[in-house]
Amino acid sequence: MAGLSIQRISKHFGAAKALDDVSIEVADGEFLAVLGPSGCGKTTLLRMIAGFEDVSGGSIEIGGVEVSSLESSLPPEKRRVGIVFQNYALWPHMTVAENIGYALKVARVRRAERDKRVADALALVDMQQYGDRRPANLSGGQRQRVALARCLVAEPRLVLFDEPLANLDVHLRASMEDEFAKFHKRTGTTIVYITHDQAEAMALADRIAVMDQGRLMQLATPHELYHEPVNEMVASFISQGMVLPAEVLTAESGGQCRVRLLGHELDVRCRAGEQPDPNAKICIRRSQIAAADADEPGFDGTVVKAIYRGGASRIEFEPDALPGTRLHFDEADPVRCETGQRLRLKLTNGWLIPEREAAGC
Amino acid sequence: MLAYIRDRQGQQLALTIGIVALIVIFSLLPMGRLLQEVVLPGGTLSLDIIRNGLFSETTWVATWNTIVVGLGGTLFALVLGVAVALLVSLTNVRQRQAFVLCFVTPLMIAPQVTALAWLQLFGPSSPLLNILGIAPPLGTRNPLYSPEGIILLLGIQYAPLVFLIVRAGLRKLPRELVEAAQSSGAGWFRVLRTIILPLMTPSVVGAAALTFVSCVGNFGIPAFLGIPANYLVLPTLIYQRLAGGGPAVLSDVAFLSVLIGIIAMFGIVLQDRIASRRDFRISSTSLPAAPYGLGKWRPLVETGMWALILVILVLPLVGLILTSLVRGYGITLTAETATLENYAFVIFEHAAARRAFGNSLYLSAAAAIFAVFVAIPLGYVIAWGKQRWIKVLNLAVELPYALPGVVLAIASLLLFLKPMPITGVQIYNTVWIILYAYLARFLILAVRPTVTGYFQLDRALEEAAQVAGAGLFTRMRTIIFPLIAPAAVAGGLLIFMTALCELTVSALLWSSGAETIGVIIFAFEQGGDSKYAAAVSAIMVATTFLLMLVASLFANRLPDGVLPWRD
Numbered sequence: 001m002a003g004l005s006i007q008r009i010s011k012h013f014g015a016a017k018a019l020d021d022v023s024i025e026v027a028d029g030e031f032l033a034v035l036g037p038s039g040c041g042k043t044t045l046l047r048m049i050a051g052f053e054d055v056s057g058g059s060i061e062i063g064g065v066e067v068s069s070l071e072s073s074l075p076p077e078k079r080r081v082g083i084v085f086q087n088y089a090l091w092p093h094m095t096v097a098e099n100i101g102y103a104l105k106v107a108r109v110r111r112a113e114r115d116k117r118v119a120d121a122l123a124l125v126d127m128q129q130y131g132d133r134r135p136a137n138l139s140g141g142q143r144q145r146v147a148l149a150r151c152l153v154a155e156p157r158l159v160l161f162d163e164p165l166a167n168l169d170v171h172l173r174a175s176m177e178d179e180f181a182k183f184h185k186r187t188g189t190t191i192v193y194i195t196h197d198q199a200e201a202m203a204l205a206d207r208i209a210v211m212d213q214g215r216l217m218q219l220a221t222p223h224e225l226y227h228e229p230v231n232e233m234v235a236s237f238i239s240q241g242m243v244l245p246a247e248v249l250t251a252e253s254g255g256q257c258r259v260r261l262l263g264h265e266l267d268v269r270c271r272a273g274e275q276p277d278p279n280a281k282i283c284i285r286r287s288q289i290a291a292a293d294a295d296e297p298g299f300d301g302t303v304v305k306a307i308y309r310g311g312a313s314r315i316e317f318e319p320d321a322l323p324g325t326r327l328h329f330d331e332a333d334p335v336r337c338e339t340g341q342r343l344r345l346k347l348t349n350g351w352l353i354p355e356r357e358a359a360g361c
Numbered sequence: 362m363l364a365y366i367r368d369r370q371g372q373q374l375a376l377t378i379g380i381v382a383l384i385v386i387f388s389l390l391p392m393g394r395l396l397q398e399v400v401l402p403g404g405t406l407s408l409d410i411i412r413n414g415l416f417s418e419t420t421w422v423a424t425w426n427t428i429v430v431g432l433g434g435t436l437f438a439l440v441l442g443v444a445v446a447l448l449v450s451l452t453n454v455r456q457r458q459a460f461v462l463c464f465v466t467p468l469m470i471a472p473q474v475t476a477l478a479w480l481q482l483f484g485p486s487s488p489l490l491n492i493l494g495i496a497p498p499l500g501t502r503n504p505l506y507s508p509e510g511i512i513l514l515l516g517i518q519y520a521p522l523v524f525l526i527v528r529a530g531l532r533k534l535p536r537e538l539v540e541a542a543q544s545s546g547a548g549w550f551r552v553l554r555t556i557i558l559p560l561m562t563p564s565v566v567g568a569a570a571l572t573f574v575s576c577v578g579n580f581g582i583p584a585f586l587g588i589p590a591n592y593l594v595l596p597t598l599i600y601q602r603l604a605g606g607g608p609a610v611l612s613d614v615a616f617l618s619v620l621i622g623i624i625a626m627f628g629i630v631l632q633d634r635i636a637s638r639r640d641f642r643i644s645s646t647s648l649p650a651a652p653y654g655l656g657k658w659r660p661l662v663e664t665g666m667w668a669l670i671l672v673i674l675v676l677p678l679v680g681l682i683l684t685s686l687v688r689g690y691g692i693t694l695t696a697e698t699a700t701l702e703n704y705a706f707v708i709f710e711h712a713a714a715r716r717a718f719g720n721s722l723y724l725s726a727a728a729a730i731f732a733v734f735v736a737i738p739l740g741y742v743i744a745w746g747k748q749r750w751i752k753v754l755n756l757a758v759e760l761p762y763a764l765p766g767v768v769l770a771i772a773s774l775l776l777f778l779k780p781m782p783i784t785g786v787q788i789y790n791t792v793w794i795i796l797y798a799y800l801a802r803f804l805i806l807a808v809r810p811t812v813t814g815y816f817q818l819d820r821a822l823e824e825a826a827q828v829a830g831a832g833l834f835t836r837m838r839t840i841i842f843p844l845i846a847p848a849a850v851a852g853g854l855l856i857f858m859t860a861l862c863e864l865t866v867s868a869l870l871w872s873s874g875a876e877t878i879g880v881i882i883f884a885f886e887q888g889g890d891s892k893y894a895a896a897v898s899a900i901m902v903a904t905t906f907l908l909m910l911v912a913s914l915f916a917n918r919l920p921d922g923v924l925p926w927r928d
Contacts, residue, residue: 085821
């Protein structure tokens with residue numbers, strides 16, 4: 001096992017920037033998810049860690065040893081990195097056991113030990129009786145398990161997952177998710193897990209790196225990403241957060257500051273040292289929206305859409321103060337809302353987004 | 362750290378050097394020598410040869426004729442090959458195995474044998490027509506002595522080539538793609554037009570390019586059908602000039618061969634353009650689509666298919682065999698006059714014929730095995746390499762095949778007329794110069810299917826081996842070779858069968874003791890001994906059948922798709 005250190009790497013394909021100045025530190029034994037919309041550069045990142053792509057700038061270290069830089073690159077076969085490919089990439093001309101034992105054969109491990117380790121790997125993924133099968137005769141979940149066993153058997157320093165659940169159905173996804181989590185606990189392997197599915201990333205990862213357009217947006221725990229997004233992209237990408245313009249009225253004190261938004265004043269959480277600012281942005285979660293009485297501070301608006309979701313309705317709401325903006329929240333039974341209905345709402349809390357450069361332009 | 366960088370580059374470097382050396386020896390060297398002969402005859406810059414060539418009317422007539430029969434033959438082969446591939450692969454016709462076997466066989470028969478057989482079939486002295494009593498009167502012109510006849514035979518000769526390539530593509534067509542279209546409400550013909558044919562574009566275009574190149578470079582068919590009608594194409598013009606003028610006209614002939622090279626390049630470049638425009642890679646493997654039920658039309662379609670076999674295979678072969686049983690010219694064949702003497706003569710009495718059988722077997726086996734082992738690393742670099750110079754690679758390997766065999770033979774002659782520098786080894790007038798020409802000429806037949814195979818292979822399979830710690834050569838041996846071997850071996854088999862009766866190259870390079878079967882057939886025919894030519898041809902056809910049978914016995918141990926005639 002080993003940690004991974006990515007320092008200021010960039011990747012250009014001609015004029016296009018696939019990755020731009022990305023730095024990530026992954027601790028030994030950590031489970032890191034790389035999350036982002038498609039085309040954000042996460043697959044390029046994985047291929048660079050594995051050694052399939054050269055870097056255009058910066059460097060990558062695995063276990064404290066540099067493996068990629070502008071000057072030199074350790075070939076993939078020498079990196080001792082395991083990959084679980086999205087389409088499994090099992091060799092169709094080998095049996096399951098041969099697939100798993102391949103790395104050991106390449107490393108000239110003796111037959112007896114090889115057989116034992118293949119058997120152990122098969123047992124680890126609960127596939128003991130399938131050693132003689134061909135990959136073509138396995139189901140999607142079984143292939144995934146074989147792919148997992150194959151990448152483990154060589155005891156890699158680092159395991160990369162390339163959207164491993166993208167090809168599986170929902171039920172299988174849930175059970176494979178459990179399996180990955182168990183596997184991480186049991187082996188303590190350092191894992192870099194590429195995905196575009198945030199539920200998957202939240203469920204599995206110790207920390208998540210959110211990427212967009214080749215840049216690292218935020219690297220934090222799932223909890224922190226949700227509650228304290230650093231910029232608008234992360235705020236709106238994670239759990240569909242709402243971003244509203246606001247004016248910061250007071251400097252930070254005790255992790256809070258007073259802001260005015262949608263015409264009413266409230267205290268929101270913020271980073272230490274925030275100062276008054278007329279052009280701030282606030283991230284609101286749907287649980288932070290509540291009904292207000294007529295005499296309470298709050299804001300008025302109209303229900304634009306109400307969709308019943310079983311047990312609760314999802315409401316889309318347009319505030320009078322900001323026409324065109326949509327707030328959405330859930331309203332549990334038995335309260336029902338109709339389209340066109342007038343409501344008075346208030347915000348119970350919020351988060352002052354610390355990075356504001358995006359708001360300026 | 363330096364150690365592993367060196368290690369990685371070591372294997373890469375070895376691969377690159379090996380491939381560059383190969384390209385230089387088998388493509389750039391002969392082609393360069395040829396160009397030198399055109400532009401720098403005798404070592405001084407001169408445009409006389411080019412000017413002479415351009416102002417000759419014969420050149421332009423032959424060029425026009427070459428394009429006409431090239432395009433005509435390609436079109437005919439495409440229509441026939443694609444139609445049969447679709448019928449066999451996608452519908453519920455019966456006796457597929459036997460039909461495929463029969464349909465592919467013309468490809469394995471040398472063009473001059475095909476031409477001979479068809480001429481025997483339709484001419485005034487046709488034993489078959491005479492038996493039936495419907496032979497045209499003596500002195501009537503054979504209807505095949507015409508451009509239409511050439512196009513017809515070129516089409517029949519190369520339709521199996523189209524069939525094999527398109528069929529291989531159809532085999533890999535995932536059922537889901539067809540079913541997805543059907544469930545979108547598309548009828549069968551719509552699925553064919555909007556899904557299947559577009560996905561088959563690389564196969565069809567690849568087949569068209571290969572067929573065009575083959576038609577343009579074909580010597581046997583226009584030689585047998587065109588020369589009597591004074592309808593000359595570039596390869597026959599070259600042959601006539603050389604036969605008449607000897608080494609003195611080598612320079613003129615070199616110009617003509619450069620000209621035909623340019624024509625063939627159009628086909629190659631077009632194929633390259635179209636193939637790179639879209640991504641046709643099919644990554645998933647699944648069961649083939651359910652065959653389309655022809656319903657009440659099935660007997661009719663099947664009858665049509667077997668009638669086709671009767672016309673393109675059975676009748677010409679019958680004509681050939683009947684000719685081989687004739688005692689002498691003008692003697693009507695009956696049960697009493699039929700004889701096996703012709704066979705006994707070519708097998709036991711004629712020393713050169715006996716040698717030729719051995720030579721051709723060794724030569725074609727060597728060429729096929731060499732090509733398979735070269736095509737796999739070469740295809741790897743062409744299909745998956747990142748370097749820019751790779752585009753050029755493909756063209757460089759195409760060249761010796763794109764140019765007609767006569768031209769490569771001339772290039773080889775120019776190269777090896779004098780002993781090789783430093784070593785002083787003389788391969789001129791030995792069997793080795795023929796082997797050299799075969800290797801250079803037929804390599805592309807194995808490279809093409811191999812590259813196609815690479816394009817349809819998911820590269821993650823190699824990358825998975827790479828992260829498992831396997832170096833380049835280990836990956837080649839354990840992952841790439843087993844996965845790509847079927848495509849390469851299929852190419853090797855094509856080479857073996859093409860080289861076995863090869864005529865064009867060996868006609869100019871043979872020497873006493875280094876005869877090939879093609880040369881022997883040609884010599885007999887030139888000498889007016891059609892019966893002996895027919896006998897040797899019949900033996901070759903039988904040998905080909907025997908080889909196919911033996912290979913089929915081992916089919917269970919071979920990966921699917923290695924034997925083109927097996928379903």
